[in-house]
Amino acid sequence: MNRKFSIKLFLMPVLLVTFVTSCARPVNEESQIQVTGSDTMVNLGQAWAEAYMFESPETFIAVGGGGSGVGIAALINGTADLAHASRSMKEKESAKAEENGIHPQEHIVGYDGLAVVVHPDNPVNELTLLQLAKIFSGEITNWNELGGEDLGIVLLSREVNSGTHVYFKDNVLGVAEEGTEFSENALLMPSSQSIADEVGQNTGAIGYYGMGYISPQQRPVAVGTSEGFVLPTVANVVNKSYPIARPLFIYTNGAPEGTIRAYIDWILSESGQAVVTAQDFVPIL
Secondary structure (H helix, E strand, O other): OOOOOOOEEEEOOEEEEEEEOOOOOOOOOOHHHEEOOOOOOOHHHHHHHHHHHHHHHOEEEEEEEEEEHHHHHHHHHOOOEEEEOOOOOOOHHHHHHHHHHEEEEEEEEEEEEEEEEOOOOOOOOEHHHHHHHHHOOOOEEEEHOOOOOOOEEEEEEEEOHHHHHHHHHHOOHHOOOOOOOOOOOOOOEOOOOHHHHHHHHHOEEEEEHHHHHHOOOOOOOOEOOOEEOOOHHHHHOOOOOOOOEEEEEEEEEEEOHHHHHHHHHHHOOOHHHHHHHHOOOOOOO
């Protein structure tokens, strides 16, 4: 699935920050929206911003990545208006927000399936949730234990501040035993794209990311359920047959008002949800 963007990207030490601009855009603080958070959602957020600003040129939207935890922290400390998150806010985050006078409100804006991907030359096509738990916890270390070649497994995971990391740990590794941790040999990657790039060039690698990042350079494996093995597709997330799927969130400080409310309403509208579909996620409509 190839993505096309007309957005300029600036790499910074902590966050991937995207500025979407147009000619003669007015600088009005009330018409500016600062968004940051989930790496899974950063391409979706960029596409939303670009489409919305085309329709509403008086609005300026800056979109950053870095992980769900980064976005939530930015909302809590008042440096972001909106936080993208691929997981729910934790109790300790909610408590910290309230201490800072921030009252987080959760908005479900789409759904995503987490794809588990390998190199296209890897002959392993199917894995159960228990096998995945044993792979990523380090109990299974060679592809020949799974019907593949005699080749060491290279584990790729998102960093701990990633909502994708947290979801995968709780819902995949947790199948083996609650509280199971990632192997200490897992390589913690800074973004979904970095996982995609490494899997594309490493025949022993296995990683996971939002299915919108799948490209011909990686191959998703079918994940076993009680009804058989299921691939991560939009249709299988919609019909709930794919077992590693989750909602995507935007958090605001209280009920959104003004420019922010208009933007959230647009995201939840048919136009905003069409962008969700175009970015290979699953709309709420």
